[in-house]
Amino acid sequence: MSMAIRFHEFGGPEVLRYEAVEVGEPGPGEVRIRQRAIGVNFVDIYQRNGLYQVALPAIAGNEAAGEVSAVGAGVTSLKVGDRVAYVGKVGAYCEERLMPADRLVQLPEAIGFDQAAAMLLKGLTVQYLIRQSYRVEPGDIVLFHAAAGGVGLIACQWLKSLGARVIGTAGSDEKCALAIRHGAEYCINYRTENIVERVKELTGGAGVPVVYDSVGKETFDASLRCLRPYGLLVSFGNASGPVPPLDLSILAQLGSLYVTRPTLNTYTAKRADLESMAAELFQVVTSGMVKIDINHRYPLKDAAQAHRDLEARRTTGSTVLIPE
Structure with missing residues (x-):
């Protein structure tokens, strides 16, 4: 037994x-x-x-x-x-x-x-996210939600080792400080800052090529609006609840965007x-x-x-x- x-x-x-x-x-x-x-x-x-x-x-x-x-x-x-x-x-x-x-x-x-x-689980998730779903290259600026979580802290370190620049998000100043200690260049406290405005400010208005989003419902719309034209939203979790149905026309309006929903099992x-x-x-x-x-x-x-x-x-x- x-x-x-x-x-x-x-x-x-x-x-x-x-x-x-x-x-x-x-x-x-x-x-x-x-x-x-x-x-x-x-x-x-x-x-x-x-x-x-x-x-x-x-x-x-x-x-x-x-x-x-x-x-x-x-x-x-x-x-x-x-x-x-x-x-x-x-x-x-x-x-x-x-x-x-x-x-x-x-x-x-x-x-x-x-x-x-x-x-x-967390490390293999990061592997497929940054090496396969979107293969991050040196100099890429990426947005990673929940940067102080288990997946996020691994991702911040790994991304930095690849020469990427990481914008993280977290729910407190303490968590933001933790993400920065682990390799994030910037971290947005989503309780006190506007994610989209801050990302645009940090990227000179261009947006990022990829957003990694495990939060789901609360961040999905902001994630799309942080992308540059032809950018990719990698939605890999639902911590705040499932993402509502998506009107595909929004992808066209925001710059011919891409969305993927990968799983580790695949x-x-x-x-x-x-x-x-x-x-x-x-x-x-x-x-x-x-x-x-x-x-x-x-x-x-x-x-x-x-x-x-x-x-x-x-x-x-x-x-x-x-x-x-």
Whole structure:
């Protein structure tokens, strides 16, 4: 048996229950993992509240790191004791679980379990955002919303290492200062400043070639208006709620703009892509170009409180759960 955080209905953090679940032995192509650290992400909240539908009852969570404790038939790439991490497979908020071996990545010795759980989903997200959805070039000025969050802090550092100039947004002066310490050149406090006016001022009226927006409803219109002609809005989250239906004619009116709604699952669907993206992420972290800030740790049983704090935007950097 394994202790896990499970929900039997969609709703607020109160639907999360700490209860025992059966794990069993790994089948063909599977391994069993003893989990050492578990990542907390907004996608977990979207699944818990029903914005993203999952089959019920469900164990929450999509990211963790730990050790292989048993290996099923046909698995030759992993052995008991190997240090591994994964992302994108619902059911992470638990002490032990079964996983398909081909969805796991092996961890370099220089990366700890808590660091891996704090960075894999967020770091791979940054990889596809800035290296694939729009390939950022030296000298590009980019707008990155929620720059003091887990994804944002990784992005600010990585973008700076590429020679890009980052305009971040955040909800307080303290969060703006944090984003600037991590590589943002400017940070707009959206509670006291007008995002569009400030971006136009900072770019001499030109706008930016790309906006990365995980906030959703509250920032979507402003994001479009910050783009230069032919610019791209990469909408990759809904922290403030889903984006309302879009009248495509606005894209023409604002300069023949582009909008994309990518997902990490699409970019990592092929094993070779998952491996190459993870390798690039591990390289920028082990080289010191990107540092992973784990600013919040909770026992696994306190997952509901972690969700409350994340939803209330009381967190910065990455948050992890630790099985006891």
